[in-house]
Amino acid sequence: MSGTINHGLAQLAAVDQGFFTDRSGGGCIQDNKLFCPGWVADNYDRYVHPTLQHLVLVGSAVAAGFLIAFALAIFAHRHRWLQTPFLAGTGILYTIPSISFFFLLLPITGRGALTAIIALTAFNLQIIFRNVTNGLRNVPANVTEAATGIGMTPSQVLWRVELPLALPEVIAGLRIATVSTVALATLAVFANGGGLGTEIVTGSNITFKTGIIVAGSIAVIMAILFDAVLLLIGKLLAPWKRKQALV
């Protein structure tokens, strides 16, 4: 019985071996030219799983970052004295390099995607918090006074007047956070968090140029697509304000 299984495994290994040699794109790995189209043609499917993992990393980190930072910003909007400590706290989290953050979490969450998501979330907080806070602060006082004057409660003023007017800056913050996170998430490979970084650092080998270019390009394209989608959402939600915040 076990002999059969072993035999099966040996066959699988043989198939696997052939699978890889057949897919080298005609000596792409050996030649290692700057870019080898044959490799891409033979191996495009190996990038599907890392790309999906990357999407999960970025999506989770930006969503969590947005929820936390948005809540903090709303809370600090009511209690203005909290803005300075919140800004300082998120500033520290932003400054600590993600790759360092992964391993500061090592004793607590170990290695894996969760660790990477926590570190990327921590990085995002400041960008989103600052943009939500600035957006709310830039709402003209006469507008909020008028809203109060027609009998709106403070929470109606916040949700129906201030936040819609702050929306372009909120979206601008989300765009910066998302694009930066897509790029940073390539580092998740060092925390065993998966993602496109796994196709850049394959084992101890970082010298296969075509692989680096393909994985890097997927990350750049993903960043551009995320940016375009958020830009579009911003325009749909705030059609009265076409001008986007610059910085």
Place this chain on the structure above:
Amino acid sequence: MIPLPALTLPTAAFGLFGDAFNFVFDGREAETGGVTVGGTSQVLDLAAKQLEVTLLALAVAILLAMPVGLWLGHRQKGEFLAVSAGNAGRAIPELALIALMAAAIGVGLVNLVVALAILGIPPILTNTYVGISQVDRASVEAARGMGMTETAIVRKVELPLAVPTIMGGVRTAAINIIATATIAPLAGILTLGDFIIARNVYGDAGVLAGAILVALMALALEGTLAGIQWAMTSKGLKLKRS
């Protein structure tokens, strides 16, 4: 799709932090055997290297990006270029940049500094442009009316008023660069990141020690730049802010 890591006990956490502390102050035998690793002398060596490449790359980025930003901002031209550069810069995956630079052009200090400077240029360019171009035009016209030359306008009017925005860009660049300098060992330059990347040599204590040291170094650099910004900001602007 993504396995959740097992939670370790808090006591184990303190143990590893203690171990990392030991790693920094006392050398120990490498996991791979033979040589002694860790200890203050190696830590200081790697920290000095990380600071060196960071400051070099930051200097290169400032020298290349700031004059362009000043010129475009003063002329109120090239908004699209300056702003898109900032947006595009954020999308560059640091890991791919360093890896490709090392694989395609070669390892070494010069290549590394060039790669790191590439990461620093976009935020400095964009913020310098935005800072200068957002200076109140009335102030610039007044300066021109007083007979100031264009150079004097940039130096004495626009630059001082744009200091907070420009320094914001420099600080972002510095954070990007020092963070990416952590993966410099991939490009053949050993920085504190070596403790993090070469786990098979330094063990988990070394990895955690490296992470702590990199975090402290980034915070120290950011604090220093914030101090420099405070010192460079004119008294009038500080009053306006508070």
